[in-house]
Amino acid sequence: MWRQVELSIVQGRNLGNHFKAHLEANASSATVSEADSREADPVDLDAFCEIHLNDNICARTTVKKGIGSPDWHEKFLFSDLPPFETLEVTVWREKRLSKPALLGSVRIALTNFRRSEEVEGWFPVIQSGGVSNSVQVGEIRMKLTVNE
Secondary structure (H helix, E strand, O other), X not given: OOOEEEEEEEEEEOOOOOEEOOOOOOHHHXXXXXXXXXXXXXXEEEEEEEEXXXXXXXXXXXXXXXXXXXXXXXXXXXXXXXXOOEEEEEEEEEOOXXXXXXXXXXXXXXXXXXXXXXXXXXXXXXXXXXXXXXXXXXXXXXXXXXXX
């Protein structure tokens, strides 16, 4: 069976800022967050994203400089895929003299997506600290289309 994922990582906002995450038991309903009114002080950082399908790294964005709001505008096409379950976008903070530090990740259950329908929105970047200690550390605007 033919399977394909189209992904655009557009931009980030409030990356590096910590908010208490409001996660529900059903992760698919918590994937897209609406723009809300909370404002935070911008954090100066260089960031990049890694894209993982079924826990295998498939691609990486370039490092973008930004005060908490980097603009990537990068498109990825993954085709001829085996059966897929999850897409994870990890956000990393680039550091000059040491290894990159993980800011957080967006985890999406691809099985819940309607096929051939583009989904666009702000996805919360979650820094996992256990079930009760997950913290939102910003958001990433993405477009995603799953075909099968």
